[in-house]
Amino acid sequence: METEKLIDALSTDLPPAQAGQVPRGIVGVAVAGGLVALALVIWWLGLRTDLMDAMHGPMLWIKATYAAVLALGGYLALERLSRPAGTGRVGVLLAGAILLVLLAAGTLQLMATVPGARMDLWMGNSAQRCPVYILLLALPILAGTLLTLRRFAPTRLAMAGGAAGLFAGGVAATAYGLHCPETSVAFVATWYSLGVALSTGLGAVLGPWVLRWR
Amino acid sequence: MFLDVEPRLKALMLRAQAGDGPAWREVLTVLNARLTLYFTRRLGADHVSEVEDLVQETLLAVHRRRMTYDVTQPFTAWAYAIGRYKLIDFWRRRGVRRHVPLDDVAETLWVDAEPSGEINTDLDRLLGGLPARQEQLVRGVRIEGLSLAEAGERLGMTEGAAKVSLHRALKALMAKVAPRGD
Numbered sequence: 009m010e011t012e013k014l015i016d017a018l019s020t021d022l023p024p025a026q027a028g029q030v031p032r033g034i035v036g037v038a039v040a041g042g043l044v045a046l047a048l049v050i051w052w053l054g055l056r057t058d059l060m061d062a063m064h065g066p067m068l069w070i071k072a073t074y075a076a077v078l079a080l081g082g083y084l085a086l087e088r089l090s091r092p093a094g095t096g097r098v099g100v101l102l103a104g105a106i107l108l109v110l111l112a113a114g115t116l117q118l119m120a121t122v123p124g125a126r127m128d129l130w131m132g133n134s135a136q137r138c139p140v141y142i143l144l145l146a147l148p149i150l151a152g153t154l155l156t157l158r159r160f161a162p163t164r165l166a167m168a169g170g171a172a173g174l175f176a177g178g179v180a181a182t183a184y185g186l187h188c189p190e191t192s193v194a195f196v197a198t199w200y201s202l203g204v205a206l207s208t209g210l211g212a213v214l215g216p217w218v219l220r221w222r
Numbered sequence: 223m224f225l226d227v228e229p230r231l232k233a234l235m236l237r238a239q240a241g242d243g244p245a246w247r248e249v250l251t252v253l254n255a256r257l258t259l260y261f262t263r264r265l266g267a268d269h270v271s272e273v274e275d276l277v278q279e280t281l282l283a284v285h286r287r288r289m290t291y292d293v294t295q296p297f298t299a300w301a302y303a304i305g306r307y308k309l310i311d312f313w314r315r316r317g318v319r320r321h322v323p324l325d326d327v328a329e330t331l332w333v334d335a336e337p338s339g340e341i342n343t344d345l346d347r348l349l350g351g352l353p354a355r356q357e358q359l360v361r362g363v364r365i366e367g368l369s370l371a372e373a374g375e376r377l378g379m380t381e382g383a384a385k386v387s388l389h390r391a392l393k394a395l396m397a398k399v400a401p402r403g404d
Contacts, residue, residue: 011254014278018285019247025239029289091290092303161287163307220311222283 030090033156034083038179041149045183048145053187062189071185071196077106078204079178085171086153090160096171103174107201114197132190135199141187142203143210145180146173150211154218162219169215170208177207227252232297239288250281251369257281257305264309272312280308348395355379356391363388 049055062068085099118126132138153172162168181200190196231249238246257277265273284304291300349357355377362373363384374384 011274011278011281014281015247015250015254018250018281019243022238022241022243022246024241025289025291027239027289027293030292091292091295091300092287092307093295093299161283161290161304161307163303221287222279222311 075181082175089168110197114194138199139203146207149176170212173208173211177204
């Protein structure tokens with residue numbers, strides 16, 4: 009029977025499977041994508057002029073930590089969703105938890121502010137640009153991540169695409185923090201989150217189209 | 223009796239991942255039997271001729287993407303997810319939007335190898351009427367998904383002898399369950 013011949017052919021001279029290809033592949037994309045985003049921030053958007061001073065304050069680190077944890081959540085979800093039957097629950101929960109923390113902290117900050125100053129605190133000077141830039145920075149990373157995913161075997165394509173978008177958005181937002189001079193938690197909780205959410209949504213929409221494998 | 227399919231296949235898979243060809247051959251052989259049953263049932267009478275193609279395509283995917291198997295996870299769930307994905311892909315390529323149920327009962331790919339309760343009793347009664355070696359052959363090949371050679375080896379028979387014996391056993395079973403008088 010044909011199928012038995014196929015089985016013979018596949019099991020003859022079988023090379024050992026290379027363990028760790030999935031995490032290695034995704035980390036590779038993270039490093040390459042992170043460098044691209046960093047290069048774009050430096051040569052296109054420009055580093056914030058007070059970067060050295062900002063390193064001594066908490067806000068730069070809050071932004072970086074928030075964005076990096078979102079990227080980590082995306083990574084953990086992807087590492088599972090790249091495999092048949094993987095659900096990626098842990099990564100999604102992690103991203104959801106840090107989002108809630110930031111939203112709560114942002115709300116508290118707004119409530120502690122005199123009403124007249126709340127709008128400025130929340131919108132900063134770049135509320136319209138911030139999510140768009142994060143999305144744009146995420147695009148090359150998202151493309152690379154989706155291409156890498158195709159080598160693996162995701163079976164939940166929309167979820168896997170969404171995880172790729174979350175991951176790309178998180179990495180992009182981490183780099184964007186080096187450009188963004190905003191100083192309120194409420195700003196980051198809203199506009200960074202929106203940028204990453206756009207990237208996540210785009211990934212989830214593209215997933216079923218782009219991730220189909222044979 | 224065959225509830226040990228997961229540990230058995232997982233052990234084989236681990237050896238295969240280390241480059242053990244015969245172990246991989248056994249995994250693919252079991253999958254071939256299981257997938258054929260699964261796809262036959264799911265595709266329905268109109269697409270019976272396409273079952274073998276779909277099985278081969280799925281075995282190829284299992285082979286090419288075996289590095290996505292994580293040893294901390296159940297092997298049966300991994301293989302079932304690929305089979306189900308291939309089934310969904312099969313319908314999509316034909317432009318059919320069809321719901322493929324995600325069976326949470328320990329994966330349908332495996333579950334019908336474990337008939338339970340009433341069916342099991344009937345099966346035992348039916349198979350119990352056969353000579354012991356024939357019964358073991360039928361169980362090995364038709365229920366556990368072993369190849370003829372493997373099932374024969376267990377009983378110390380050649381593949382040819384096993385084939386003849388299995389044929390006789392199935393004939394005897396058919397005679398038993400066939401309606402009488404016509």
